[in-house]
Amino acid sequence: MTRPLVALVSGLLFGAGLAVSGMVDPTRVRGFLDLFGRWDPTLAFVMAGALLPMVLAWAIQQRMARPIAAPSFDLPSTRPVDGRLVAGAALFGVGWGLAGLCPGPALAGLALEPSLAGPAVAAMCSGMALHALVHGPRARRVATRP
Amino acid sequence: MPEYPHAVPLEGFLGGLLVGLAAALMLLVGGRIAGVSGLAARALGLSPAGPADRGTALAFVAGLPLGALAVAQSSGGLAATYPADLATLVLGGLLVGYGTRLGSGCTSGHGICGLARLSRRSVVATLTFMATGILTVALSHLLGANA
Numbered sequence: 644m645t646r647p648l649v650a651l652v653s654g655l656l657f658g659a660g661l662a663v664s665g666m667v668d669p670t671r672v673r674g675f676l677d678l679f680g681r682w683d684p685t686l687a688f689v690m691a692g693a694l695l696p697m698v699l700a701w702a703i704q705q706r707m708a709r710p711i712a713a714p715s716f717d718l719p720s721t722r723p724v725d726g727r728l729v730a731g732a733a734l735f736g737v738g739w740g741l742a743g744l745c746p747g748p749a750l751a752g753l754a755l756e757p758s759l760a761g762p763a764v765a766a767m768c769s770g771m772a773l774h775a776l777v778h779g780p781r782a783r784r785v786a787t788r789p
Numbered sequence: 790m791p792e793y794p795h796a797v798p799l800e801g802f803l804g805g806l807l808v809g810l811a812a813a814l815m816l817l818v819g820g821r822i823a824g825v826s827g828l829a830a831r832a833l834g835l836s837p838a839g840p841a842d843r844g845t846a847l848a849f850v851a852g853l854p855l856g857a858l859a860v861a862q863s864s865g866g867l868a869a870t871y872p873a874d875l876a877t878l879v880l881g882g883l884l885v886g887y888g889t890r891l892g893s894g895c896t897s898g899h900g901i902c903g904l905a906r907l908s909r910r911s912v913v914a915t916l917t918f919m920a921t922g923i924l925t926v927a928l929s930h931l932l933g934a935n936a
Contacts, residue, residue, distance in 0.1 A: 646841070647848040649819045650828075654852020655859070656811035657823065657897075662860035662867055664804020665797055670870040674795065676919075676926040684793055685801040690900065692805020693812065697905035700813035710820030717821055719893065721908035728910055729917055731892020732899070734884050736918035740925025742872060742881025745896040746825040746889060747853060749882065752869060754854035755861055759871040763882040768833060770886020771826070775835040778891070 645712040658751045664689045667751050669743025676740050738770075812902055819845065824898025825853070826889035835890075892918075 665671045665685055674683030709715055739745050744752070744763055752760030812823035830836045831846035838846070861867045872878055889895040892914050894903065899918075903911020 646819050646845045649814060650845045650849040651852045653811045653815040653819070653823055654849035655856040656807050656814065656852075657825075657849075658853035658856025658858075659860050660804045660807030660809075660811060660856075661853070662804070662857040663807060664801045665868070666801075666804065667857055668868045668870060669872060671795075671868070673926055676922040677930070678923045679927050680930055681795070682793065683796050685796045685798060688796075688798045688801035689805035689808065690904075692802040692807075693809035693901045694805075694905050696806060696809035696813045697816075697901055700809075700816050701906045704816055707817070710816070711818040713818075713820035715820060716816075719822060719824075719827075719898070719903075719908075719910075721903070721906065721910055724910055724913045728892050728914055731888045731890065732914040732917035733888070733892075733921045735888030735892055735895060736921030737925045738881040738884025738886075738888055739896075739918060740881075740922040741929070742878050742885065744878075744881060745885060746829055747895070747897055749885070750825065750829065750850060750853040751857035752854075752871075754858035755867060755869045756871055759875075759878060762875060763871075763878040766879040766882025767886035768829070770883040770888070771830050771833060771835055771890050772886075773883075774887050774890035775830070 649712055657747065658754075660693075661748050661751045662755075664692070667748050667755055669748070669752075671743075672745075672748065673740065673743040676743075808897075809901065812897065815849070816902070821845075822898055822902045823849070824894050824902060825850075826886075826895040827893070827898055830890060888918075 661667050666689055671683055671685060675686035742763055749760060749764050749767055815821055815823035828846040828849050831838045832850045899911040899914040904915055
C-alpha cells in the first residue's frame with residue numbers, strides 16, 4: 644500500500660513542477676529546441692533545478708541498503724550504449740520537436756488541454772504498444788549495488 | 790533575461806526543483822526511477838510487471854495531470870499552446886511513444902534521473918534526443934511548418 648501512495652505523491656509533485664515551470668506548454672518546450680530561432684532557455688533552468696535534488700538523492704542512495712518503503716532498489720543499467728538506445732532517443736527527439744511534448748507533459752496536459760493532449764497521448768500509447776508488439780516485452784533491468 | 794523576453798528562469802528553476810524532489814522521493818522511498826515513459830508503459834501493461842508494480846505505475850501516472858490541475862486551479866490558469874495541426878500531434882506522439890520505449894527512457898528517466906548519476910547510456914540518450922529535437926524544429930521552420 645505504501646508504494647502506490649508514494650508513487651501518487653511523486654506523480655502529483657512531478658505534475659505540479661511541470662506546471663509551475665511552464666513545461667506543460669508545448670510552445671515553450673519547442674522554444675527551447677528552437678536554438679537557431681527565438682530560443683527560450685527556460686528548459687535549461689528546469690533541468691538545473693531537477694538535477695540538484697537528484698544528485699543529492701543518488702549520493703544518499705549509495706549509503707542505503709534498501710529503499711525506505713520497498714524491499715530492494717530496482718534500477719536500470721547505466722551501460723552499455725547500443726544501437727537501440729541511440730535510435731530510440733533519436734526518434735523520440737524528432738517526435739519531441741514536432742509536438743513539443745515528451746511523456747510527462749503530455750500526460751499532465753490531459754488536465755489542461757484534453758482535446759489536444761488526448762490525441763497526442765493516445766498516439767504515444769499506440770507507439771509504446773507498437774514497440775511491445777515488434778520487440779516483445781523485455782526486461783532490461785539489473786539490480787545495482789546497494 | 791532581457792535577451793530572452795519570453796523566458797521564465799525563476800519559475801523554471803522552482804518547478805524543476807519540484808520535479809527533482811518528486812524523482813528523489815520515488816528513488817529513496819520507492820526504490821525506482823521516476824521515468825515517465827517506463828512508468829506509463831508499465832501502467833499500460835506493456836512491460837513485465839506484477840499487479841503491485843502496475844498499481845504503483847498507475848498511481849504515478851494519475852498524479853501527473855492532477856498535480857498540473859492543482860497548479861492551474863490555484864494560479865488562475867496556465868499557458869499551454871499546442872501545435873494547431875492534429876496530424877503533427879499524432880505523428881509526434883507516435884514517435885515519442887515508440888522512441889522512448891526503444892531508447893529505454895525519456896526526458897525524465899534519462900534527462901534527469903540518469904544524468905544525475907552520470908549514466909553513460911543516459912548521457913548519450915539525452916545528447917541524442919536534444920540534437921534530433923533541435924534539428925526537427927529547425928527543419929520545420931525551414932519547411933514552413935509549425936511556424
